[in-house]
Amino acid sequence: MFVEKVELSVDAHHPSDFPRPLSGEVIFVGRSNVGKSSMLNVIFGKKIARTSSTPGKTKSLIFFKVNDKYYFVDFPGYGYAKASKAEREKFQVLVNAYFERRSPSGIFMLIDSMIPNQRSDIEAFEFFKNFSDTFLILTKIDRLSKSKINEKVSEVEDTFKDAKNIILFSSVSRTGLTEIEKILREILKTR
Ligand SMILES: Nc1nc2c(ncn2[C@@H]2O[C@H](COP(=O)(O)OP(=O)(O)OP(=O)(O)O)[C@@H](O)[C@H]2O)c(=O)[nH]1
Ligand SMILES: [Mg+2]
Incomplete structure (x- = not known):
């Protein structure tokens, strides 16, 4: 297990809410309902991020403090057709401020x-x-047959050519967790 300790640190609705950086930070992004918060709960080993079957659940940047050293950040989803104009603008402001x-x-x-x-997704x-x-990370693979998964992997490889890696994941079966933990160790340079 990579995560030994986790706490919800900051629920940032405005850039002024962002906490001071720690030794490392990893962010989890993707379309609304893709399974970001669910995946974080699997990595954390407990249900601390809020999930929902209705898209648009996470509306702020949620900073989880991990092992007292790192932040893992749960991003709001993009690409949700029913989001209001105000919600989209808030998302843009938060994301732009984050990367600045x-x-x-x-x-x-x-x-x-x-x-x-x-x-x-291509634009993102x-x-x-x-x-x-x-x-x-290809999510929800528990819902597909092996052959459908292989088709999807080829489609993603063809479209997202600069991707570092393509990892198959399921929050239900926890497939992919070991590989994700390996990457976390590499990018955060810990053993
Ligand atoms: N079968 C299956 N369902 C999943 C998986 N991951 C997430 N889900 C379901 O997909 C829905 C959305 O999951 P969330 O984790 O809330 O998605 P999110 O990306 O955080 O969504 P937003 O916060 O709206 O951006 C929930 O109903 C989850 O139970 C998975 O690996 N397999
Ligand atoms: Mg979420």
């Missing part, structure tokens, strides 16, 4: 294995990859 002020050690970008490649990837190594 901070340099994450790594970015986990989650992609839903159940849906075709989305323009919002082009943006995120400028800031740090961006690891692609």
Whole structure:
């Protein structure tokens, strides 16, 4: 296990709420409902991030303090059709302010294995990859057959050519957790 201790540190609705950086920071981004908060709960080994079957659950940047040394940040989802204009603007302000002020050690970008490649993901990837190594996580693979998973992996490889890695993940079966913990150790340079 990578995470020995975790606490919800700051629920940042405004850039002025961002905490002072610690020794390392990893962020979890992706479309609304892709499974970011669920994946964090698996990594944490407890249900501390709020999840929901309704898209648009996470609306702020939630900083979890891990092992007293790192921040893992749960981002609000993008690409949610029903989000209001005000919500989209708030998201943009938070994200732009985040990258102006901070340099994450790594970015986990989650992609839903159940849906075709989305323009919002392609645009988001082009943006995120400028800031740090961006690891692609295909989520919800418990819901697909092996052959469908392989098809999706090829589709993602063809579209997201600069991805550091493509990791298959399920919050239900916890498939992929060991690989994610290995990456966390590498990017945070710990054993
Ligand atoms: N079958 C399956 N369902 C999943 C998995 N991961 C997440 N879900 C479900 O997908 C829904 C959304 O999960 P969340 O973790 O809240 O998604 P999110 O990306 O944090 O969403 P926002 O906060 O709205 O951006 C919930 O109903 C989860 O139970 C998975 O690996 N497998
Ligand atoms: Mg969430």
